[in-house]
Amino acid sequence: MIESVFKRILTASLVIAICIALLQGMSLSYEDKAESPMFEYYLENHEETGAVNLVEAILLDYRAYDTFGEVLVLYISIAGIIILGKEIVEGKEEEAADP
Amino acid sequence: MKSLIVRTFGRALAPFILMYGIYLMLFGPVSPGGGFQGGVVLASAVVLILVTHGKERVRRLIENIEWFDSFGAFVFLLFGSIGILIGGSFFVNLTPYSMTSLVFLDVIIAMKVFAGIVVLSIFFFERGVE
Numbered sequence: 001m002i003e004s005v006f007k008r009i010l011t012a013s014l015v016i017a018i019c020i021a022l023l024q025g026m027s028l029s030y031e032d033k034a035e036s037p038m039f040e041y042y043l044e045n046h047e048e049t050g051a052v053n054l055v056e057a058i059l060l061d062y063r064a065y066d067t068f069g070e071v072l073v074l075y076i077s078i079a080g081i082i083i084l085g086k087e088i089v090e091g092k093e094e095e096a097a098d099p
Numbered sequence: 100m101k102s103l104i105v106r107t108f109g110r111a112l113a114p115f116i117l118m119y120g121i122y123l124m125l126f127g128p129v130s131p132g133g134g135f136q137g138g139v140v141l142a143s144a145v146v147l148i149l150v151t152h153g154k155e156r157v158r159r160l161i162e163n164i165e166w167f168d169s170f171g172a173f174v175f176l177l178f179g180s181i182g183i184l185i186g187g188s189f190f191v192n193l194t195p196y197s198m199t200s201l202v203f204l205d206v207i208i209a210m211k212v213f214a215g216i217v218v219l220s221i222f223f224f225e226r227g228v229e
Contacts, residue, residue: 049201050198050201051128052130053127053128053129053130055133056128056205057201060134060201060205061201064179064190068176071171074211075168075169075171075172079168081219082165082218085222
């Protein structure tokens with residue numbers, strides 16, 4: 001009983017914390033630019049990659065190495081879900097077969 | 100078996116969703132979109148058919164779909180390694196305008212994301228509901 005109450009309080013506080021963290025993003029504006037010379041460089045010279053889409057230019061040209069990591073993260077997460085998920089489901093089936 | 104309305108709408112909508120996904124994938128550099136978004140939209144068409152018509156309808160497509168997931172990541176790595184082979188750094192620009200490589204990488208990423216999302220959906224449809 002106490003554990004479930006504790007869990008609920010924990011969940012509620014977690015949700016509130018995430019809400020506060022997300023609300024911080026709303027206070028940002030375009031005036032608060034990052035103090036980096038790359039910021040201006042990307043905006044002015046991204047046509048040199050051939051891509052009009054600035055996001056695409058950064059994602060696949062300037063920062064392709066990061067995108068490679070992103071692809072690997074997706075791959076590993078899907079492989080992990082399938083491997084662990086099969087394990088869990090098969091374990092449950094075995095328990096149901098011979099209790 | 101789903102109702103006739105659901106089946107008809109699923110069959111009618113899937114080609115348009117596929118076409119929009121291909122558009123997002125191929126026109127990533129010149130319009131909003133890109134590999135990840137295109138792959139997810141392509142996968143949503145297959146998931147729609149999966150929900151409305153069952154697994155039998157897309158059996159030939161999804162037989163070896165896990166393979167594409169690994170293949171996409173591997174081709175991405177190989178493409179980056181070309182730069183090391185011809186002298187230079189990882190993901191070096193092969194042409195002065197890297198438009199070709201952008202579209203190529205978009206297609207590779209879309210294939211990879213498509214395969215991954217479809218694999219996940221099949222897994223959850225089969226195992227998750229118990």
